[in-house]
Amino acid sequence: MAKADAWGAPGGTAFERREARSDGLAGNARLIAEPAYRRLLAAEPLLRRSIPALIIIFLVVIAALRFLSLMNERDDVERDAKAILSLAAGQLASSISVAANLGSTPGATQDLLEGISRQGAMGRSHVLAVTDSAFKIVAVTPQSTGWEGRSLDAIAQGGQPLFMFGDRAGVMEVRIGGLDWYAAVSLTNGRNGAAAALVPQDAVFDTWRKTVSLNVTLFVLTAGVLIVILYAYFGQAARALAADRIYLEAHQRIDMALVRGRCGLWDWDMVRGKMYWSRSMYDMLGYEPCDAMLSFGEVDEIIHPEDGDLFQLANRIVAREIDHIDQVFRMRHADGQWV
Known part of the structure; x- marks a missing residue:
């Protein structure tokens, strides 16, 4: 009985010391993890409501970035296409001037067009044309356009600066057959003719x-x-x-x-040596309810020493000496009495 009285000293049981413990956490783990966990629980409703907004913002940002990227890519494509037209028109005009000084024939001019068309980055959609001083087309490639013999300034609507200033007008947008084209015109020396390079915008x-x-x-x-x-x-x-x-x-x-019903529910995990008690069990013994699992020793500590030993009981179950538990024992109440 002296031993029992010693156990009944105030603050002596593990249950009375559990107020210093967190559910499943203790020591440094509690100091580090519990504040963050509590903040996470508090922020969970806000996070749940913010998920749709975050997804929408994500999609909008991705769409905006990709749109800007595609527009920059379009500008690069347009810039490259205009540079090719400008170079092709200038090269064609220079070659025509040299050929004219050598007294070339109309057939030689057509061959010159075909040769320049096969060079560089000229595609099948590009059109090269050579005109006389009145901008009447004398040679064109591909010949399937049917432009030969027609006036270039009448075919390319909206491109009057090209025929007045040539290279200085740069590459302009013109309308041909109801479609948008890019066109570059380079005047030959002496203004006795012109060279033109054109391409449909759809092809570009x-x-x-x-x-x-x-x-x-x-x-x-x-x-x-x-x-x-x-x-x-x-x-x-x-x-x-x-x-x-x-x-x-x-x-x-x-x-x-x-x-x-003044009943208590025990869930005994013998493999891990842990126990779960219902809140009614804590109420019967006057202890503060706790959702955490109890250790073997914590429960055994408040059982009367004359009424049995949980460790011995567990060993008998593991050894299959018994297959059920029917045990009467006293347990220490929070106020010190035996229940």
Whole structure:
């Protein structure tokens, strides 16, 4: 009995010292992890509501960045196309001037056009033309255009500065057959003719449009996947909340039944040496309820020494000497009495 009285000293049990412990955390782990965990719990509703806004902002930023990138790419394509036209017109005018000084024939001019057309970055959609002083086309490639013999300034509408200033007008946008073209005109020496290089804008931006189409498709697919994930997330969150509510209601009903019946529920994990007590068990013994698992020693410490030993009982169960527990023992109440 002296030993029992010593156990009954105030503050002597592990249960009375559990106020200094967190649920499953102790020491430095509690100091480091618990504040962050509490902040996370407090911020969880805000984070849940902010997820749709974050996804929308993410998609808008991605779309804006990709749009700017595509527009820069379009400017580069346009700049390269204009540079090719300007160089081709200048080279063609220079070659015509040299050929004229050598007394070339119209057939030689057509061959010159074909040769320049095959050089550099000239594509099938590019058109090269040589005109006389009245801007009447005397040679053109490809000949399938049917422009030979027609006036270039009548074909290319809106390009009057080209025929007045030549190279100084740069590359301009003109209308040919109801379509938008880029055109560059270079006047030959003595203004006895001109060389022109033209290309449809549709041909210039054909590859770029395919890139835009691919990017739009990928963006739509990405947005669709994120929307599906968002829908699944909120669906799962709603089901989790419903499950938590059902669990809490069932748990409260069980606790109420246990409290009114003056019963306590034990869940004994012998492998890990841990026990879970219902809140009614804490209430019967006057201790502060705790959601954490109790250790073997904490429970054994408040059992009367004359009423059995949990360690011995566990060993008998493990050895299969018994297959159920029917044990009567006294436990130390928080106020020191035996229950």
